[in-house]
Amino acid sequence: MYGIARAVGAAAADSNRTAFRRTEKKYKLYKAPTKPRQRRKDLIKTDLSNVVDFDLVLKAFNGGGETPPGVFRVQCGFGRPVFCFEDRPGFYFIPGALTVEEQCRWIRESLMDFPQPPNRTNHNVMYGPIHGLFDAVRDGKVLVEAESSDTDSHSRIFVFPEGSEDAGQGDSRNSIAASVLLRKLRWTTLGLQFDWSKRNYDVSFPHNKIPDELCLLAKKMAAPAMPLEEEFRPEAAIVNYFGPSDMLGGHLDDMEADWSKPIVSISLGCKAMFLLGGKSRNDSPIAMFLRSGDIVLMAGQARECYHGVPRIFTDEDNADVSHITSQFSCKEDLCLSEYIRTSRININIRQVN
Ligand SMILES: O=C(O)CCC(=O)C(=O)O
Numbered sequence: 001m002y003g004i005a006r007a008v009g010a011a012a013a014d015s016n017r018t019a020f021r022r023t024e025k026k027y028k029l030y031k032a033p034t035k036p037r038q039r040r041k042d043l044i045k046t047d048l049s050n051v052v053d054f055d056l057v058l059k060a061f062n063g064g065g066e067t068p069p070g071v072f073r074v075q076c077g078f079g080r081p082v083f084c085f086e087d088r089p090g091f092y093f094i095p096g097a098l099t100v101e102e103q104c105r106w107i108r109e110s111l112m113d114f115p116q117p118p119n120r121t122n123h124n125v126m127y128g129p130i131h132g133l134f135d136a137v138r139d140g141k142v143l144v145e146a147e148s149s150d151t152d153s154h155s156r157i158f159v160f161p162e163g164s165e166d167a168g169q170g171d172s173r174n175s176i177a178a179s180v181l182l183r184k185l186r187w188t189t190l191g192l193q194f195d196w197s198k199r200n201y202d203v204s205f206p207h208n209k210i211p212d213e214l215c216l217l218a219k220k221m222a223a224p225a226m227p228l229e230e231e232f233r234p235e236a237a238i239v240n241y242f243g244p245s246d247m248l249g250g251h252l253d254d255m256e257a258d259w260s261k262p263i264v265s266i267s268l269g270c271k272a273m274f275l276l277g278g279k280s281r282n283d284s285p286i287a288m289f290l291r292s293g294d295i296v297l298m299a300g301q302a303r304e305c306y307h308g309v310p311r312i313f314t315d316e317d318n319a320d321v322s323h324i325t326s327q328f329s330c331k332e333d334l335c336l337s338e339y340i341r342t343s344r345i346n347i348n349i350r351q352v353n
């Protein structure tokens, strides 16, 4: 009796959820409870048969085959195939847009350069600006709270002291291992800095321009979603870092002035599931895989569509990162290889004004 009541209750709760939430729940990562003496949790298998796989779409297309129902190739003179969904105008998928070398380059920069001050990261609130995080990981260092010379202020300063790798104080209250900080890195912002508490761009935050080569790449990739003769102006970027159980809930990106301009979104590292909803959370989302080197554009009406990443795939059979880890095989790059084996990075570039 109790079991039936619970089942009915669960069904009612499920029907109260929006279609987006239900799909998120369907695809998110579930781990089976661990059995005694079992070291790793089993992943519960998810039915992925309805997920659009643009790797297969591209292969079929290159082999002269048809695109799946609802998907078409846009004729935009881009130089490589770009696909759209009939019922999500403004959304563009460019499978395999980046070469392996380009993927490795942007992974390296995302870990070594992008989180450097003045760019802000999720760690700023707790530790202030952190310099040289990735080098500190390589050197096995520990971030330690330093004495502040300014006795009046309560500002806390954290540094990687020389010799901190031997201090063995990786998890006391006022210190944390660089490797733990890297694992907990969730985002960094490039160009105009985003203020998450106010949900707007704060031009008063010190910032550098987006690196020239990333600007060039974004301009080139934005072309299918730009009016002829107009050029995309990359002004800000958010870099998201996903660990094995991280997800990004359904949301809209609505802080930019001109929604006709695309968000250029680059996927790196482990394969992910991406949900592209409609203008209401009640519209059923389309599920698709995003692989390292894929680029998506969201412009115009697609800027009003809810979207999110309910899971990433870090198991060896599904992560699709061996072409990257094999490039990071020298001793210097082992930290990169180890990180990306179980992580995903997304760089999304925006025109703000
Ligand atoms: O990780 C992704 O592919 C999407 C990221 C995103 O939607 C965002 O940062 O607003």
Ligand SMILES: [Fe+2]
Pocket (backbone or CB within 6 Å): 251, 252, 253, 307
């Ligand atoms: Fe987004």
